[in-house]
């Protein structure tokens with residue numbers, strides 16, 4: 001039976017999480033997929049950083065997945081706190097694999113709207129760098145985007161998408177909510193391929209809770225000053241491609257092997273600054 005309870009909930013166990021972004025927002029993900037069983041939705045949890053955004057838990061191929069819409073962002077709550085709430089929750093739920101998705105702009109002149117990019121590195125230009133849960137760990141950001149999970153995403157994207165798919169790319173994170181200026185895009189040239197607002201702090205928080213993390217980026221506009229782009233096209237992508245992105249994310253979860261073959265967990269070390277943080 002599908003639960004629908006506005007009260008605060010006991011935290012369920014889940015191995016997987018999907019942080020929804022602009023790509024799936026228009027589709028009430030993943031309710032329209034036949035092979036998905038919605039276990040409960042509209043769940044709220046008490047966290048040390050405030051009440052969580054509405055969460056949903058579902059099952060695909062026997063795997064339990066926690067998900068929320070639009071990175072947990074909502075008015076009246078900072079983006080930093082939204083991220084802390086959902087990652088605290090993921091840690092309590094025992095989440096070990098996290099996928100996120102979102103629309104991005106281009107920096108690399110070779111990219112076009114509707115290209116898929118699975119980033120392998122990032123450049124954080126946001127001012128949200130101090131976002132952490134408890135600071136217990138030294139986080140080494142080598143291979144911050146899990147190579148194994150990225151491969152799962154790539155295989156799933158190839159199965160369902162016949163457009164261009166790039167298996168690596170550098171994601172520059174800006175603060176938003178506004179887009180970047182032509183001068184900012186010009187500055188990023190040669191340093192990043194795509195630009196967006198949501199890869200950090202999620203990438204640090206995933207490492208802090210010891211989970212693997214990968215991102216599916218979908219190009220929705222050209223970076224300012226590169227080429228002209230239309231809001232109409234961005235709107236069409238927003239509504240037309242949500243189902244495709246949902247399919248790719250679900251297939252990725254089916255593809256994840258039971259035994260980890262990556263070194264993500266080893267890149268989190270106990271902090272040496274114990275007097276400060278512990």
Ligand SMILES: [Zn+2]
Nearest residue numbers: 146212262264
């Ligand atoms: Zn990993």
